[in-house]
Amino acid sequence: MSRRPLRATVAIAIPLGFTVALTVALLVGGKSAAVVLFDDTVSFGLALYATACAALAARAAQDRLRRTWATMAVALGAWSLGDGLWLVYELVPGVEPTTPSAADVFYLLFAVLLVAAFAQLITTATHQGRLRLLLDAITVALCLFLLAWVLALNSVVVTYREDRAALAVAFLYPVFDMIALTIAVVVLVRAEARQRGMLTVLTLAVTLMTIADSAFAHLTAGERYSTGDLIDVLWAASLTAFAAAAVLSRAAHEPRTVVALPSTSSLWLPYVPLLLAGTIGPPLVMSGLERFLVPAIVVAVCARQIVSAWENRRLLAAAAEQALRDPLTGLANRTLFSDRLAHAMALRARDDRSVAVISVDLDDFKLVNDSLGHPAADNLLVQAGQRIAECIRPGDTAARIGGDEFALLLESRSDDSDVVAQRVLNAFSSPFWIDGDDMLIRPSIGVARALPTQPDLDPDTLMKRADIAMYAAKRSRVAQVNTFHDDMMMSDPDAVERAEQADRPSGEGAAQIRLLGELRAAIDHHALEVVYQPKIDLRTGQLAGVEALLRWPHPTLGTLRPDTFLPLVRQHGLMRPVTDFVVDRALSDAAGWARLGAPIPVAINLFAPFLRDTDLPRTLDHRLADHGLRADILTVEITEDLVLSEVDTAATVLHRLRQLGVRVAIDDFGSGYSALSYLRDLPIDEIKLDRHFIAHVTTNPKAAAVVEAVINLTHTLGITVVAEGVEDAETAGWLAAHHCDIAQGYHYGRPTTASMVPRLIAGAAAGA
Template sequence: MVVGGVACVIALALTDWLSGSGVSLVSLADNLMTSMAAVATVAAAVTARTGSGRVRIAWAVMAIGLGSFTVGALLWFVYRLTEFEHPYPSVADAAYLVLPIAVGIALIVLSTGFSRTSRTRLVLDALVVAWSFTIVGWIAVLSEIWKSAPGDRLRVAVSAGYPVLDAAVLTIGVLVVARAHGVQRRTLALLTAAMAAIAMSDGVFVYLTATRQPTDTALLYPGWLIGLALFIGAAVTGRGFTHREVIAAQPVSWTSLWLPFVPVLLASAAVFTQSPADLAVGPIPLIGFLLLLAFSARQLLVMSENRSLLATVADQALRDPLTGVGNRIVFRDRLSHAMQMRQRDGLSVGVLVMDLDDFKVVNDTLGHPVGDELLSLVAERIVGSVRAGDTVARLGGDEFAVLIEGRVDHSQLVAHRVVEAFDEPFIVDGQDLLIRPSIGLAVAEQGDPDLLAEDLLKRADIAMYSAKRSRAGGVHLFNAEMLLSETPDNDLFASGPMPASRSGASTVRLLGELRQAIDQFELTLVYQPKFDLKTASIVGVEALVRWPHPKRGLLSPDEFLPLVRRYGLMGSITDLVINQALDDVVRWRKDRLEVPIAVNMFAPSMADLRLPGKFAKALAERNLSPSQLTVEITEDLFLDHMERTKTVLNQLQEFGIRIAIDDFGSGYSALSYMRDLTVDEVKLDRHFIAPIPADQRASAVVRAVLNLANELGLTTVAEGIETAATADWLREHGCHIGQGYYFSPPLTADKLRDILKRCDRDSTCRATGCSLRYGSCHWSESDVTHIELMR
């Protein structure tokens, strides 16, 4: 752009300097024009080389056109030097005329917002304007050349070629710029402005030739020089040109409406100023006939476009503009029709409603454009999963619906195919996003003849919210019990803090991988032994979840539990941990090892009234005693729905399951929990324990909690014991149980089993207890190495 600006300044200064119209100065102008044409050619070629697709094609054509102009300038310069007698018309003119053709092609190739039909109309508009100006130019100027040299038809044709091509290209340029957007408009406007400057000098040249005036004048060069400078600027800005083909319904610009008509009116007015005899002498009848053909074809095309536009508007009124599937209006209409046909033919009607899990994360972290693209890809997946006659619609936001007509099993089959369509990740903006849907399905069968379309849609919506609350995946088929719990309370899974260092894209990717790991049971458990501080014997273990990530290695809970809490995956995690932990208890029991086990529960999950039944079923299936299970409530968040939580805890205790408050002292309402909840254990948080016995204030607080717990009859457990001094202090002040790396790191299920079996065989361990510390048990060197490494 800077080069173009400097060239413009030089050209304008040169115009003033060449006012004497001397031949030597004209030769200098010829030299400058040739040099600038060569620079413009090189600039266009470089832009073509760095571009791709349509951009490369357009600038390759421009390089050809500017190269041809350069050749023409060189030939014209040679004609002047050799004092060639008849330089017009010549091969140089043929070379010059290639440039407007190249510019017109480049503008059409780079244009956006045009369909194939509208591009055809663009060319017809250019022809209408060109023929109109040909008529005006003929009557004003070219008729003189015709009369002065009636036998020199080539001279007349070349003289007419300049204004005709220039007018056509300028028409294309104006219409293309009117529809251009953003950065595209700058490049296209520079091309059009360059062609306008070239056209000005071409017009002066044709006029001087027609009136037989000398053409070796400085008045010709400003337009050519400015035009070439603008071509250089367009080539420079064209390197950042990104062509995006957008064919969508757009408001019709006023320019496209009036532009073809004004030249036609001017041509008509010019014709009326001539006598019939004058008109019959030249080519006006033929040009007028061509103008009529072009204008008629243009109007027929406009009528066809209008009819297509009306059909498109009618279709878009029933379609979602973002995804292209049906909208809420068409879905309700077809659902009502299907329900009416159901009453007549007795066929079942199924409605599937689905909502994308964690879609808000995509919008918040990756931006709404990525979210919009993801919705479009989701719609494509759904359409590819259903049958040809099923109706897919977007109800709003990230909620979609499918209308399925036919047998009940067909509805369920289609629903499961939709679920399977989300097994593969979506590739959006170079990111792999694994998004899962919550899907609810409601089917209207023959036994419910009075069911309305609105009620069926509401049932599917309730089933979808049930799926979203449970986070269990799959298809949730509506049943009457869902009406009793129709409270889509997503606040139940309150969000915890997210790691600040994690980027939006990696958060979404990690969340998708976590869902996949849960679905495929890839999370594992390790167990940290709990010791009686008086006897040093193992009295139980705490199950701790780990994620062996295929790329990031073994992830601790701190690295993925914030995602679990924030996006409502705790229910799935809890099911996985409970079942895997109880399965390990069963395996230990086969080796005659009775090991009580504790599992962590996210505090808000304790309001789920179905929880006691789940635990009872899991224990009964494995023939385990409820006394072997302790539920530890993570006490780092408020407990919601306190009354429901009390009910759940009472049912668990009545069943025989022990209740513990975990991380006591780290949360908001520890003392109120001890007062309001009927619990069996209090586990002191590691940060609560660490300062003792060095910090007297910390020691006083812990001592008070231990005394209070003893008065309430609660078992006290200290977490995070790292030193012998801490263990001795806790033992002296009445703490019952301890765990931490001083005693043992978390162990795998197999390693824990091996150690317990060895302790069971060792008489010293049976008599004095086992602390898993080197020296108090007779371990092999490999056991010691294993424990030290894990520490």
Template sequence: MFGAALLAVAVGTTVKSGQAAAQDDLDNRLHTVSSLTAAELGEYFDRARSIELLLADSATFRAFEPDGAPGSHHLTGAAEVPLVLDPAAKEAAEAMAYLEELYLDRISEACLIDANGHELARVVRGIVAPPEELSHEEASASFFAPTMQLPAGRVHQALPYVSPDTGLWVISNTTPMVGASGQPWGLVHFEVALESFRPQVTDAQHNISIVDVGTGRVVLDSSRPLDPTPAEDADFGRPISAQMRTLLAADTSPDPTTIDGQRRSFAPVPTTEDNANRWVVVVSAPAVGGSWWASMGPAPVAMALAAVALLVFAALNLRASHRRLRAASLTDELTGLPNRRLLTDRLDRALAFGTRKGLTSAVLLIDLDRFKEVNDTLGHDYGDDLLRSVAARLTAAFRTSDTVARLGGDEFAVLLPEVADQPAAIEQAERCLALLREPFVVQGFNLGVDASIGVALCPHHGCAADEVMRAADVAMYEAKADRRGVLVYERSLDGHSPSRLALLGELRQALQDDQLVLYYQPKVDVTLGRVTGAEALVRWQHPERGLVPPGDFIPVAEGSGLILPLTMYTLEAAVAQAKAWLDAGQAIQVAVNLSPRCLVEPTIPDQVRQLLHRHGLPARLLRLELTESTVMADPERALGALMELRNLGVAISIDDFGTGYSSMSYLKRLPVDELKIDRSFVMDMLAEGHDAVLVRSSIDLGHNLGLAVVAEGVEDEETLTALRALGCDVVQGYHLARPMPASAFTDWVVSRVPIAVAGSVTVEGAPPAR
């Protein structure tokens, strides 16, 4: 009996400790979810404020300033409504419509309002309002008076209200338009539907709420939709409990607390100046149960029996936990499909069985094309929903004896343990491709999906799982590169073929034998016509093949680990050339592209420092260029590396701007001083309206962040003239000069004579294109 009592006490102590640990674990999970959600919402406030100030700084809106330049609109107090929309008002509305595209699924209405409360232009869900629908009573709106009292550069973010234009619960962002007199002559205003924040408060395991501390009301709740058709004078949200209101009034970030049987964690949303919203994210889940002995009788026998029962329960629960953990280790968390580990296990068994029975098995490796565009454009919530829809469609399309798996990212695989022959496997793959090309409906959007499918068969392409998977992978990447849809593996496609290995060996030898040369393309100041620097571009002077372009050997270097030595070789040659120019009396800044692999290499800053010291080159004459995607792949690590490089005095550029996805908060934090607009937008800006808007917006964004702006791909005089009118700082392209060897570049700089022709810069004496 004494032993049983000791057992009961021991088990009780263990259970109590386990409950304390479980509560700590629950608190940590709730804190993580609440903190991340609050950070995402804080990112919205920060980004909305930045976009509002960027929009207000547009010359398009300054055309309405009463004290503006000749030809601008002189406003009066009269509420006159023109029969047709003024061209300037139309341009302003189009600019706001483009703002909606930039902030997709967020902005539901945007407008420009004068100091008398008259709307000058309005856009609702991308549709420009006709003149007769423009309001002249906006001065009574809740956001109007607080905004008109603000100085320039401040943004008022209003409490939730029902929008008279969209009929939705919204919050708004409004900033004054201040004229030359220093007085606001109007304001720019846009509304954001509260339902657009629902992706941030969606979590299958927890209930997430946004609470406004000032009003004591729930802004948004993951378990309750907002009223879709509220009255304009409706009370917003339900009030929080008195206990929670008291708790938040004392501290907007209290420790996790149990309220009404729910464990709750609180995280204040980072706010900005003039924001009427004081939001706190509240994440809740059922609290951990009380002490087990509270309901037990005092009898020792009962305690012993309870202890034994708990031990049995613990053993069963442990066994069930092991089963759940094993299942979790074999399945994909997002889609519930088998993961790579389970697929490999089933493939091993299918191949072993097929070899004994003389059967043919096949693997279809599927990679979704342009899936990143869905994440970048609509957000990761849409991307996750799309992946789940793809998983469901694939599962329904194949037999129960087949295995549909998700390998990670946007990559899926199908194991066909028994197929008749290769044509039958191709038929299955083409049927799968046709199914994926049918539109998917994701949160109200019709999304088109394409895919690339690699096919490998056993025993034709291998009899081991890793051999078959590698063969399917090679075929898939070749199908993606050639846009062939479905492709069966052939030995000639193998990326590790003798020819590729030979090229890799030759590249290593080229680095040792100095076969790589640098070409330089000038960067020219738009206003002054002077050379501001040069971009270094590597070429391979192959002893047998001649001049090999970078597209033929850079991918080989990226995939083999040679990219770091290749980058250091390029840096060494570029720094040496910049020092030679400096010694000759020409201080020319040289720019070198930095690979994503190099940016995360911890020794890069120190290697660059040693390189500059060895050649005696001032750090300001070296510029490193990296793309948006390079930074966003690992923002925190990239920020640390760039800060070290910037502290050395090295200049930093964001290259190919507009083709990736930048977080506004990271773009502000990066220690860059130059932004390069991608050539694809510059080359088509005169023919494509959206490209022109993007170029103009990028120039405005760069200047508002204090950055110089470079336009690549300038191919003609008309584009150069347009860029000058938009205020671009520096240009680069074939219209000025093609990339050339260092000696030709030196001659070009010395002999060129910039001449102003009709307000533009032309170049005389440039060497022939190479």
């Protein structure tokens, strides 16, 4: 048990123990002087204790509840003064209280202030609500008064008919109590869940006070009351309940609920006074058959009203549930998610639990919406919502918070957010069936955690952090989970805004969707092609190898180069099948050339995220073996600006490739920002100088100096230099003169088909 509930339990147990002790003393000791003194002392102590608890509750509360408890503290303070004076009457010999006494002034002040305190709890927003509140109050008040009149007040009026002062005092106690009890009942039945426990105990306190005051008036009228009577236990129990309600008010930490349903007690509690008055009163004042018929009628009417109220509550609960659910996916909506997040954050420090928010956004959803229409987009959202909901654990919350944005709330003693987030990512690995076509949609996923050691973290900040991490994942264009860290805001404060802008589709969305469908069909039917560009050894003029390049012979648009369709391949998770196709085709062609007696090295471009796959070396080794090729016939080219974030993992994979004999090349060297660091950190066999450097070596001295310096540096490191984009003889001559190793470009030949590659050997020899 945490410290806060333990302290609350102790605070309630203390006055309860004294009340039990007083009950035992009155039952065992009778009305001896010691018992009477103990009675007065315990009553005075409980009054002071209840006053202190109410004052502490007022300090901890806010707004209307603070005013209620402040008034309650003053009221209980007045009761304490009354009990203090009564204790003086008992202790000081010869001091006898008059009727009414000075203590009665403070007791009456308590009754008035008690009504004022409860009156501040009354709140309702509509005219219909105020009318229902008024009718409930009238019903409860009249029934309570009727019951008290039949049982006690009638005899009080008869006894004190001639003594108006005594009649007023004896009569006003229970009347003010019944007013406070009426307010307590009507407030309780419409209270929010977070306040019902405290208000129930308060209502119990006033109920006990009302019974005690009514019994006191009745016994006093018959001159049968003296200190030490058992009704003193009712006052003690009432003060204990006031103290307990104050403690419960301080211990409550639940946030405001989103939709406040009427409590179950609201269905029957307003009818309890009517049942009591209608079943107890008639037998006391009636005779004959009516003394049985009237109670039966009252019970039937009350039962009928309760059944109707129960049905109305069920319908209201169904409506409230719909108001908190996304109508399309059936998941929680933003309102319910925000409420549960606030609740989880309020409880995490007290219960030592971890809270995590996972933000999920569907990439290119707007493209689908604008191109295929709203029905197709809605279908996608429904399927995505189902997959996300299947990934969470019991007790977690999955919500659609707007558009294509989803959020998950995870609450547990241990932090499993990474496991759940990866489960969501894996759920999107299979395609969605949209308008008769399979479509791979990739999610961007961000995770933010709130640990119990972060007490100052609020729900809005946690949600914002999850969004920032999600937008970071969206910018990376890599299917992975991003977890928030402080550097995300420090390094790029405008990240969220730019990510939102980047997600907006262009006006060519419909064309892109159509092209995507055609691309999927081309991949499925192996309709893509691989062509080969020669690589020439500048020292000998001989063919040093070829680079495999992808082409798409589109039936209407002609042959498309990779820069036209590779963005779609990357965005929609098609890189794996495309890469598999290129590798198999290139190795198959290389095996064919080898059978013709012309073993020609071949280079393939590898999408950089594949370097996270530690099985890549084993996979390539098996494919080389399947085609009967040595590993040194294959060169893997990776684009340097895509490896920056994962150098360590990439280095491990590349080392294993080189151990097999596969060569490793950095493509477009110099186009990124970390070229030199790759020479240091990665196992590289060759670099391919970007065509933008090569194009100006004969006209720009600075470009020539940079290329010459790179050639000298890489030769020092034992790395081969390949020049891309060589378009003329003058550039080729400059590169040869400066000891560049290999060159490729239109000066040596355009990409050609596999069947033409063996002829390149003879052509290169003739050119040399």
